[in-house]
Amino acid sequence: MKIVLLGPPGSGKGTQANIICEKYNLPHISTGDIFRYNIKNETELGKKVKSYIDLGSLVPDEVTIDIVKDRLENADCEKGFVLDGFPRNLAQAKALSSFVTIDKAIMIDLSDEEIIRRLSGRRMCASCGNPTHVDWLVDGKCEKCGGEVMTRDDDKEEVVRARLEKQKLPQEVIDFYVNMGTFKKVEATDTKEKTFEKVDKILKGISKK
Ligand code: AMP
Numbered sequence: 228m229k230i231v232l233l234g235p236p237g238s239g240k241g242t243q244a245n246i247i248c249e250k251y252n253l254p255h256i257s258t259g260d261i262f263r264y265n266i267k268n269e270t271e272l273g274k275k276v277k278s279y280i281d282l283g284s285l286v287p288d289e290v291t292i293d294i295v296k297d298r299l300e301n302a303d304c305e306k307g308f309v310l311d312g313f314p315r316n317l318a319q320a321k322a323l324s325s326f327v328t329i330d331k332a333i334m335i336d337l338s339d340e341e342i343i344r345r346l347s348g349r350r351m352c353a354s355c356g357n358p359t360h361v362d363w364l365v366d367g368k369c370e371k372c373g374g375e376v377m378t379r380d381d382d383k384e385e386v387v388r389a390r391l392e393k394q395k396l397p398q399e400v401i402d403f404y405v406n407m408g409t410f411k412k413v414e415a416t417d418t419k420e421k422t423f424e425k426v427d428k429i430l431k432g433i434s435k436k
Contacts, residue, residue: 228251228253228306228307228330228430228433229307229308229327229328229329229330230247230253230307230308230309230310230329230330230331230332230333230430231310231313231314231323231329231331231332231333231404232244232309232310232311232312232332232333232334232335233314233332233333233334233335233396233400233401233404234334234335234336234337234396234415235336235337235339235342235391235394235395235396236342236390236391236394237337237342237345237346237387237390237391238335238336238337238342238415239335239337239415239419239422240311240312240335241257241259241311241312242419243335243415243419243422243423243426244257244309244311246419246423246426247309247423247426247427247430248309250427251307251430253306253307253308253309254301254303254304254308254309255308255309255311256295256298256299256304256308256309256310256311256313257311257312258286258291258294258295258311258312258313259311259312260311261294261298262276262280262286263280266280272290272294275290276290283386283389283390283393283394284393285315285316285393285394288316288318288319288322291313291319292318292319292322292323295310295313295319295323296322296326299326299327307330310323314400315394315396315400316397316400317397317399317400317403320400320403320404321403324407329404329407329409330409330433331409331410331411331429331430331433332404332407332409332410332411333411333412333413333426333429334396334401334410334411334412334413335413335415335422335426336412336413336414336415337414337415337416339391341416342387342391343384343387343388343391345360346382346387347378347382347383347384347387348360348361348362349378349379349382350364350376350377350378351376351377351378351379352369352371352372352374352375352376352377353374353375353376353377354369354372354374354375355369355371355372355374357369357370357371357372359371359376364376411429413425413426413429
């Protein structure tokens with residue numbers, strides 16, 4: 228099962244990718260995770276991509292495409308994979324189709340306003356590290372340990388808006404998969420479990436083929 232997950236940052240596609248990979252025992256390939264790992268470990272790649280990521284811009288295609296191609300050549304991808312965060316533009320989509328055949332491109336969709344609401348309401352407990360949300364706090368404190376909570380820098384509303392603006396998925400990527408007959412869209416307004424039920428119906432359609 229070769230799956231691409233499309234969607235704006237913050238729509239929950241990473242969460243859906245995790246659930247799919249666990250259920251179907253597939254590798255989860257997230258370009259964002261690969262970049263973050265390399266930045267943390269101060270590799271050559273990490274140094275190359277850090278400035279783009281800090282600005283909320285896309286990393287150049289020549290870097291990103293090679294990384295994905297290499298990763299997909301690993302033996303663990305033979306039976307399938309879930310690609311999360313790639314492709315993000317038409318050049319990437321075309322390059323991907325030149326080295327693998329994708330079964331489904333599933334768009335996990337959410338309105339900008341809901342993304343901003345979710346991400347700008349996200350908090351992190353400064354004491355226990357619990358990722359939480361303003362709606363879940365008890366008297367403004369962490370619902371797990373009562374600690375003070377803080378907002379991550381990249382979850383500030385103006386940064387979230389910049390990421391949404393700079394990284395809008397181009398319509399031509401959607402058209403590319405629609406024309407290939409592999410495009411599906413799932414609204415992610417519900418809980419992650421309900422959203423996964425919809426995603427899983429699409430996946431079961433593939434495994435029956
Ligand atoms: P993500 O975790 O998917 O939101 O990715 C984090 C950051 O990594 C993005 O804001 C981009 O700067 C970069 N990135 C991830 N995937 C790609 C991609 N396919 N093309 C270019 N840049 C990417």
